[in-house]
Amino acid sequence: MTDTLTDLGSPPAAPVPEQVVRARRRAGSGRIRFASAVIGIYVLAAVFGPWLVGYDSVATSTGDRLLPPGSRTEDGSLAIFGTDQVGQDLFAQVLQGARISIAVGVATLLLAGVIGVAIGVVAGWYGRWLDGALMRLADVQLTFPSILLAIFIAALLGPSVVNVVIVLAISNWVTFARVARSQVLVTKNRDFVDATRTLGARSWHLVRRCVLPACAAPVLVVATVEIGHVILAEASLSFLGLGTPASSPSWGVTIANGRNYLGDAWWISTIPGICLALLVVSFGLLGDALRDRFDPKLKNL
Amino acid sequence: MTDTPLLSVRDLAVRFRTGAGQVRAVDGVSFDVRRGETLAVLGESGSGKSVTAQAIMGILPRPAGEVVAGSIVYDGRDLLAEDPNRVRKLRGDEIAMVFQDPLSSLNPVFRVGWQIGEMFRRHRGASRRDARAAAVELMERVGIPAARRRVDDFPHQFSGGMRQRIMIAMALALKPRLLIADEPTTALDVTVQAQIMRLLADLRREEGMALVLITHDLGVVADVADRALLMYAGRAVETGDIREVYDHAAHPYTRGLMASIPDLDAPRERLTPVRGAPPNLLDLPSGCSFHPRCPHATDRCSVDDPVLRPIDGRPEEHRSACHYAEEVLAGEREPV
Numbered sequence: 001m002t003d004t005l006t007d008l009g010s011p012p013a014a015p016v017p018e019q020v021v022r023a024r025r026r027a028g029s030g031r032i033r034f035a036s037a038v039i040g041i042y043v044l045a046a047v048f049g050p051w052l053v054g055y056d057s058v059a060t061s062t063g064d065r066l067l068p069p070g071s072r073t074e075d076g077s078l079a080i081f082g083t084d085q086v087g088q089d090l091f092a093q094v095l096q097g098a099r100i101s102i103a104v105g106v107a108t109l110l111l112a113g114v115i116g117v118a119i120g121v122v123a124g125w126y127g128r129w130l131d132g133a134l135m136r137l138a139d140v141q142l143t144f145p146s147i148l149l150a151i152f153i154a155a156l157l158g159p160s161v162v163n164v165v166i167v168l169a170i171s172n173w174v175t176f177a178r179v180a181r182s183q184v185l186v187t188k189n190r191d192f193v194d195a196t197r198t199l200g201a202r203s204w205h206l207v208r209r210c211v212l213p214a215c216a217a218p219v220l221v222v223a224t225v226e227i228g229h230v231i232l233a234e235a236s237l238s239f240l241g242l243g244t245p246a247s248s249p250s251w252g253v254t255i256a257n258g259r260n261y262l263g264d265a266w267w268i269s270t271i272p273g274i275c276l277a278l279l280v281v282s283f284g285l286l287g288d289a290l291r292d293r294f295d296p297k298l299k300n301l
Numbered sequence: 302m303t304d305t306p307l308l309s310v311r312d313l314a315v316r317f318r319t320g321a322g323q324v325r326a327v328d329g330v331s332f333d334v335r336r337g338e339t340l341a342v343l344g345e346s347g348s349g350k351s352v353t354a355q356a357i358m359g360i361l362p363r364p365a366g367e368v369v370a371g372s373i374v375y376d377g378r379d380l381l382a383e384d385p386n387r388v389r390k391l392r393g394d395e396i397a398m399v400f401q402d403p404l405s406s407l408n409p410v411f412r413v414g415w416q417i418g419e420m421f422r423r424h425r426g427a428s429r430r431d432a433r434a435a436a437v438e439l440m441e442r443v444g445i446p447a448a449r450r451r452v453d454d455f456p457h458q459f460s461g462g463m464r465q466r467i468m469i470a471m472a473l474a475l476k477p478r479l480l481i482a483d484e485p486t487t488a489l490d491v492t493v494q495a496q497i498m499r500l501l502a503d504l505r506r507e508e509g510m511a512l513v514l515i516t517h518d519l520g521v522v523a524d525v526a527d528r529a530l531l532m533y534a535g536r537a538v539e540t541g542d543i544r545e546v547y548d549h550a551a552h553p554y555t556r557g558l559m560a561s562i563p564d565l566d567a568p569r570e571r572l573t574p575v576r577g578a579p580p581n582l583l584d585l586p587s588g589c590s591f592h593p594r595c596p597h598a599t600d601r602c603s604v605d606d607p608v609l610r611p612i613d614g615r616p617e618e619h620r621s622a623c624h625y626a627e628e629v630l631a632g633e634r635e636p637v
Contacts (some may be wrong), residue, residue, distance in 0.1 A: 128364065191406035194360045199420060199471065200393025213410040 020255045032293070035286035042279050049095030056137030061087035066265040082267045084257060093249050094272050100250040101276070104164055105231040109223050111169035112230075116176025117219060123177065125207060135181070138174045146171040147236055156243035164243045168230050179222050180215050187214040188238045217294050225287030228280040235276050304331035307511050309321045309576055313371035315352050315361065315535075324582040326352040326366070328535040331609075334479065339505060339512040341526035341543060343558070347579050349535040351401075354483045357513075358398050359388065365571055390560055394424060398563070399501075401484040403464035407456035413467050414452030416438070420474035431537035439470040444500060462493035466500065473504060480505070481513045486521060498525060509614070520562050523547065524593070528618075531555050534580050534590040537609055541619030551621040551630040553595045588623050589624070 049245065064073045064087035071079050073089070081090035123134040141149070150167045157163040193210045201209070235244030238252025246253060251272040256270025315327040327349040334340050338594040342350045345570065355361045356368050359380070373380045375396065380388050400406040408416060417439055418432030427428040427435065433452065440448035456464060465485060472480055484502060486494035502525045505512045516524055522529075522543070527635035529546045539552040550556045557575035580586060586593050592602035601624055609622045612630060623629060 159577050189362070191402055192408045194358075195398070195400055195406040195468065195471075196408065197360055198358045198392055198396075198398040200391075200424065201390050202389065205423075208407055211413070213408075 015270050029293075031285050031289040031290075033280055034284040035289065038278065038282040039286065042098055042282075043102065048100040050099055051090070053092040053095055059088065063087065066261065066268075067270075068265070069086070069267050081271045082265070084254070084268045085261055085265070090254075090268060090271060093254055094251070094275055096249055097251040097254055097272055098275065098279075100161065100244060101231050101234060101279070103143065104161065104168070104234045104244070104250070105227045107165045108168040108172065108230045108234075111165060111225075112172040113176050113219065113223055115169065116151050116173035117180040117215060119173065120177035120182075121182025121184050121207060121211060121215070123201070124181035125188060125211065130246055131181075134177070138177055141171070141174055147233060150233060150237055151242055153246070154237055159245045161248055162222045164234055164237060168233055172226060172230060173232070175222055175226060176219060179218050179265045183218055184211050187211050203266060221287065221294055224283060224290055228283035228287065231276070231283070232280050303538075307336045307376060308334040308513075309372075309374040310357070311372045312351070313356060313373065314369045315349070315356050315549070316369045317352075317366045318363070319583070322583050326535055326582065327356065329371070330535070330537050331371075332530050332537065332540065334511050334513055337505075337509050337511055338528065339502075339522075339526045341522040341529045341530060342513060342515045343517065343522070343529060344532035345517060345575075345579050347534075347582065348532040350517075350532055351483050352443060352535075353532075354398065354481050354513070354515055357481060358392060358396070359385075364458060391478075393420065394475050395477050396479045396481070397475070397477040399465070399468050399472050399480065399482040399485045402488045403461055403468050404488065406468055407464055409456055412453050412455055413459070415466065416456075417471050417474060420471060420516065424475055434603070435474070438468075439474060440467070443467070443470045443473070443504075444496075445470075450508055461489050462497065465489060465493075465497055469500065471499075471503070473508065476508060477510055479511045479513070481515070483515045484517070485514075487516070487518075494521065498522075501525070507508070514569065517549075519558055532557075534582065534585060536590070536622065537621070538591065539619075539621045542610065544617070545616060545619050549615060551615065551619065551626040552593050552623045553597050553629055555621075556629065557594075589622075597629060 043265050047171050060258065061074065061083075063068075064079070064083045064255065065085060067079055067083040067087075069080060069082040069090075071082060073083065077089075079091065081094060084090055084093065114198050119134055119138075123131040153167045153170060157167065187210060190210075193206055196206055196210055234243055234250060235252035235255070238250045239253075239256045241256065243252055244250045254272040255269045255276075258265065258270075258272075260269055260295075310333075311331045313327055313330045314325060317324045317326050318493055330349065332340065332342075332352060338490070342353065344350050352361070352366070355366070357373055357380070361367065368381055372382070378387075378391075380391070406414055407413065411419075414433055414436040417436035418427075418429070421427035421432040422429070437448050437452050440452060445451060445466055451459075452513065459467065465488075469485075480501075485501065486497050488495060498521055501512065501514070504510075514526055516522055516532045526543045528541065529539075529543045531546070531552065533554050539546060540548065541554045544557065547559065548557055554575065557573070560573040561575060563572055575594060576596075577606050580593070581588055586603070588601075588603040589595070589598075590606055591606050592598040595602065605624065607622045607624050610626070611617050611620055611625045614627070615630070621629075
């Protein structure tokens with residue numbers, strides 16, 4: 001029907017709607033490209049950086065303390081980002097930090113995503129009291145500021161990379177659960193689910209074949225938006241001394257270390273701060289652009 | 302072949318809970334489907350046709366809808382009482398269903414060949430290659446051109462009529478003995494409707510399966526069905542051999558529906574619609590629920606609820622739920 005209509009009515013006006021459609025389909029492609037490029041550089045740096053520029057967390061070199069960016073150290077190598085209060089090369093530290101921050105972010109999202117999607121699908125699929133109970137639990141959790149909750153749990157568990165992942169996953173599963181649940185509610189009443197059921201499919205099969213594929217796109221979009229938050233939260237926890245231990249110098253740890261030297265050595269806190277901000281902003285941009293392109297309905301989430 | 306019906310529905314009652322109160326969407330409906338026959342279930346929107354099909358297939362929307370009474374016996378087994386796992390196996394294997402809207406009844410994320418093939422892989426344990434070959438064969442069988450090339454297309458790449466053919470292919474994959482088609486042509490273009498109806502009729506004959514054809518379009522089923530069941534407000538109001546019912550309609554509602562079908566051979570005159578609107582199921586009229594719209598209604602009709610009964614002078618099979626069936630049939634009762 002619509003085909004015939006456009007075929008008959010469109011020849012004179014054809015270019016305009018086509019361009020509009022094309023422009024809409026490409027929504028945010030510039031942002032996507034820019035943000036992906038920045039994130040790509042970070043990922044490369046995180047994967048290969050520490051391997052190229054060795055970092056030893058217990059090494060100290062008192063002669064090289066608090067050198068400004070671009071100085072030569074005693075052994076003649078160039079400290080692009082300067083050195084910190086114990087003479088460690090800041091560039092190596094930032095690279096190591098990138099590895100930790102991104103690893104923690106990805107691991108947290110995987111954990112939170114698996115838990116959240118599982119809870120959301122179960123709640124949406126079975127409904128009734130289970131749905132009520134799980135979603136009220138999510139509501140209760142949302143009423144706590146997530147960083148407060150994270151601090152509380154982190155204080156109980158103690159600082160370690162694994163604990164940071166657990167803590168952040170606990171405070172981030174709710175978003176995934178809500179998105180998955182809403183997607184399940186939309187999908188489970190679609191005809192094709194009933195059609196598959198009449199062909200003799202079990203619940204598990206329906207969830208796997210009909211519901212989970214429908215969840216994939218919005219969950220991925222949400223994950224991209226969330227990863228920025230997670231990396232920032234990890235830095236906050238580490239800054240407060242509740243995140244990664246000093247032996248794993250995530251950006252938050254390095255920023256905290258430089259706090260006492262802000263007057264004489266601004267670069268210790270500032271450079272990892274800029275790295276952090278740039279990465280978080282890039283993830284935010286990418287998430288927004290992906291959402292605009294694939295799932296504009298999620299805008300209010 | 303025995304004389305026991307393949308499907309026997311007895312006093313089926315389905316209740317829906319809505320925000321405004323409880324609704325009896327189906328209220329004491331009984332009918333049989335014999336092996337290899339085609340039963341047309343006819344009625345307006347909201348008359349309970351689709352809900353009946355959903356109850357048989359076990360896909361009533363939950364938790365709102367619920368079977369509250371009656372039995373659905375398939376080949377000697379009560380689908381409502383038996384172990385859900387065994388019933389689930391029956392569906393797909395022996396009972397299949399075709400839905401109204403082919404645009405939404407295929408899974409949008411899987412290729413059609415994969416979806417059809419899934420029936421063979423999961424129910425028959427076929428290998429991927431065999432399942433794919435079987436899918437191509439089925440697609441050819443339901444009249445999809447260039448099936449070999451199109452087997453790897455996604456549902457959105459097909460037109461509505463083609464998608465309905467794919468749905469039919471999936472339903473027929475395991476050679477069911479009973480196929481329920483819920484308004485299979487309603488969402489399609491008029492030109493495609495006849496093709497799909499002919500396809501269903503041909504496949505039914507070739508497979509020897511029984512077909513329950515749910516529709517609101519009396520014209521569509523006239524040549525295809527063997528028997529008819531007319532529903533109104535969740536009840537059966539008339540049932541019998543389709544020619545008998547069409548030619549000797551003994552319920553004012555059936556008569557009204559007949560009068561609203563355009564007849565190309567008849568002299569041009571205004572079509573007569575059934576006056577009024579379908580009743581609100583939340584607040585059914587007392588007595589015969591059709592009486593406010595019935596041209597023959599008397600005081601008795603607003604008090605006394607008629608039951609389905611044989612009509613004097615007609616075959617035993619032909620039943621009508623009207624106090625004045627004989628008079629309506631004879632055309633003696635003039636509209637009041």
